[in-house]
Amino acid sequence: MGQDDQIGQSQDSDLTSAASAFARLMAEDKRQEIRLLWWQIGISAVVIALVAAYFILR
Amino acid sequence: MMDLLTYLCLIFVALGTVPTLVSFAQFVMVGLHGIWNHYSKCADYTPRVAFVLPAWNEAEVLGRSIDSLMQIDYPAGAWRIYVVDDASTDHTPEVMREKMVQYPGSVFHLRREKGGQGKAHTLNHGITAILDENWAEAVMIMDADVLFEPLTLRRMTRHLADPEIGGVTAYVKEGSTPDHLLSRFIAFEYITAQAAARRAQNVMGAMVCMAGGAQLHSRENLLAIGGAIDTSTLAEDTYTTFKTQLAGRRVVIDANAIVWAEEPDSIAALWKQRLRWGRGNLQITAAFRHLWFTSGRLTTLGGLPFGLLWFSAALTPLFMILGAVGLVGLYFLWAPWAKEAFDVFWLATFVVYFAETLFCFAIDPVASRKCWLEGLIFPGLVSVALMVVAISGVKITGSTDRLSLATWSWGDTAAVLILAWTGLAAPAAWLVYRIDRAGAPKWLRNALLLVVGYGPLLCAIAFAAIIAQLRKADLKWDKTIKSGKARIQT
Numbered sequence: 001m002g003q004d005d006q007i008g009q010s011q012d013s014d015l016t017s018a019a020s021a022f023a024r025l026m027a028e029d030k031r032q033e034i035r036l037l038w039w040q041i042g043i044s045a046v047v048i049a050l051v052a053a054y055f056i057l058r
Numbered sequence: 059m060m061d062l063l064t065y066l067c068l069i070f071v072a073l074g075t076v077p078t079l080v081s082f083a084q085f086v087m088v089g090l091h092g093i094w095n096h097y098s099k100c101a102d103y104t105p106r107v108a109f110v111l112p113a114w115n116e117a118e119v120l121g122r123s124i125d126s127l128m129q130i131d132y133p134a135g136a137w138r139i140y141v142v143d144d145a146s147t148d149h150t151p152e153v154m155r156e157k158m159v160q161y162p163g164s165v166f167h168l169r170r171e172k173g174g175q176g177k178a179h180t181l182n183h184g185i186t187a188i189l190d191e192n193w194a195e196a197v198m199i200m201d202a203d204v205l206f207e208p209l210t211l212r213r214m215t216r217h218l219a220d221p222e223i224g225g226v227t228a229y230v231k232e233g234s235t236p237d238h239l240l241s242r243f244i245a246f247e248y249i250t251a252q253a254a255a256r257r258a259q260n261v262m263g264a265m266v267c268m269a270g271g272a273q274l275h276s277r278e279n280l281l282a283i284g285g286a287i288d289t290s291t292l293a294e295d296t297y298t299t300f301k302t303q304l305a306g307r308r309v310v311i312d313a314n315a316i317v318w319a320e321e322p323d324s325i326a327a328l329w330k331q332r333l334r335w336g337r338g339n340l341q342i343t344a345a346f347r348h349l350w351f352t353s354g355r356l357t358t359l360g361g362l363p364f365g366l367l368w369f370s371a372a373l374t375p376l377f378m379i380l381g382a383v384g385l386v387g388l389y390f391l392w393a394p395w396a397k398e399a400f401d402v403f404w405l406a407t408f409v410v411y412f413a414e415t416l417f418c419f420a421i422d423p424v425a426s427r428k429c430w431l432e433g434l435i436f437p438g439l440v441s442v443a444l445m446v447v448a449i450s451g452v453k454i455t456g457s458t459d460r461l462s463l464a465t466w467s468w469g470d471t472a473a474v475l476i477l478a479w480t481g482l483a484a485p486a487a488w489l490v491y492r493i494d495r496a497g498a499p500k501w502l503r504n505a506l507l508l509v510v511g512y513g514p515l516l517c518a519i520a521f522a523a524i525i526a527q528l529r530k531a532d533l534k535w536d537k538t539i540k541s542g543k544a545r546i547q548t
Contacts, residue, residue, distance in 0.1 A: 018102070022212075022216075025212065026097060028314075033091055033097070035092075036088065036089060036091065036092055036420065036421060037089045037092030039089070039420035039421075040088065040417055046416075050412075054449070
């Protein structure tokens with residue numbers, strides 16, 4: 001294997017690792033947004049339940 | 059006549075709930091950001107970025123900011139730092155000489171020999187120099203004290219891969235170390251006003267403001283808006299945000315991109331900063347008067363939802379006063395209705411407050427671990443107590459249905475004060491500000507702030523801004539003094 005091939009392989013591996021780092025970052029941030037959506041659904045359910053209980057027990 | 063006045067009072071009470079209801083509508087949209095966000099159009103895009111740091115006597119903070127910027131995770135050689143020194147009289151030039159030696163080819167010092175014209179003029183000095191060269195593909199406008207987390211720039215530039223995006227802003231977090239009561243209030247405020255509200259604005263498709271501490275523009279966008287920042291208002295960041303969107307490009311926040319800043323450590327300093335922001339926003343209201351509640355091309359930026367959002371924030375004090383007038387008026391006209399209206403008003407406030415506070419804790423659990431108490435008492439202990447009164451059903455009105463001075467009692471006085479609290483909270487907050495400015499001990503200031511609330515303090519400042527604009531008071535750019543207390547926190 002020549003020196004040029006080794007340089008080429010090293011550049012390829014840098015690019016692959018940068019691409020996977022970016023993919024990880026994107027996945028992490030998308031997960032965070034989905035997590036917030038579920039939190040909001042949960043909190044809304046709790047609030048609706050509390051308001052309903054308040055008016056029933058009033 | 060009596061009936062007409064009663065209905066008028068009911069309308070006033072309904073208007074008093076407008077800021078609360080608009081805030082709730084915005085809160086509902088935050089979760090939708092999980093579905094409607096800009097991530098699907100992002101790509102691994104790392105343009106050459108020029109950071110512009112306007113600096114006037116920033117020797118205390120500049121070195122740390124430059125060091126933090128030089129440690130970011132970004133392709134080598136793809137970012138430069140331009141410090142625009144607005145004729146500083148402290149050691150800023152010495153700090154810059156040292157940093158230029160430490161980071162050759164990456165840090166540049168642009169000095170204005172005549173300064174003091176304000177941040178926008180200083181920024182323009184740097185932006186002109188940057189655009190004159192062909193090197194920068196994007197420009198990051200920021201403050202000299204702002205600290206970037208390592209991945210923040212990457213998180214922001216990925217949005218510029220979409221040519222429809224002209225500007226990207228980040229979530230600015232309060233980073234004063236050690237923290238204190240006011241910094242924790244501000245930390246919670248920024249969860250609501252930035253991490254939450256701006257996510258909702260992403261969903262709406264129109265952004266109110268890109269934070270002045272972290273505004274990333276594509277080169278094309280800066281050129282499209284004239285290659286300069288507007289110098290005619292005190293809110294140059296909001297003006298730039300509007301101009302960008304009117305020029306046909308979108309603005310988004312990446313709330314996962316975080317920067318840290320030092321915010322005011324006294325009520326007096328906060329008042330000065332926020333008064334400037336408030337007056338700047340009123341100037342923008344007038345400057346873009348053709349925009350409000352329009353349809354057609356400008357539907358998103360100036361349409362009904364955006365207009366409601368804008369005016370409910372700018373005119374919150376007036377809505378609060380109307381609410382108080384309505385409740386007190388009802389007490390005099392037909393006391394039982396006053397109690398009913400009071401209950402509805404404060405129950406609605408409680409539901410929104412409870413849901414939003416819990417959600418803010420979920421949005422930024424790390425910050426919330428430090429500022430949860432300030433989040434809970436954000437509206438002030440008096441307002442929290444009134445919510446409890448409304449929930450518990452305690453009778454606050456007198457025994458008679460229609461009041462007369464002949465039967466007036468201390469109980470009636472107390473009832474009027476309770477009903478009028480939404481209107482009295484802002485003057486009470488103004489008193490706390492005056493007490494702080496008079497040099498009162500910190501414990502007293504803090505105790506009063508807890509009782510009155512941070513929310514009413516912001517409301518009082520918004521009211522002072524309206525008064526200052528109506529009086530055409532002197533417009534001057536008062537810089538917020540920074541002492542280098544901000545740290546990146548994990």
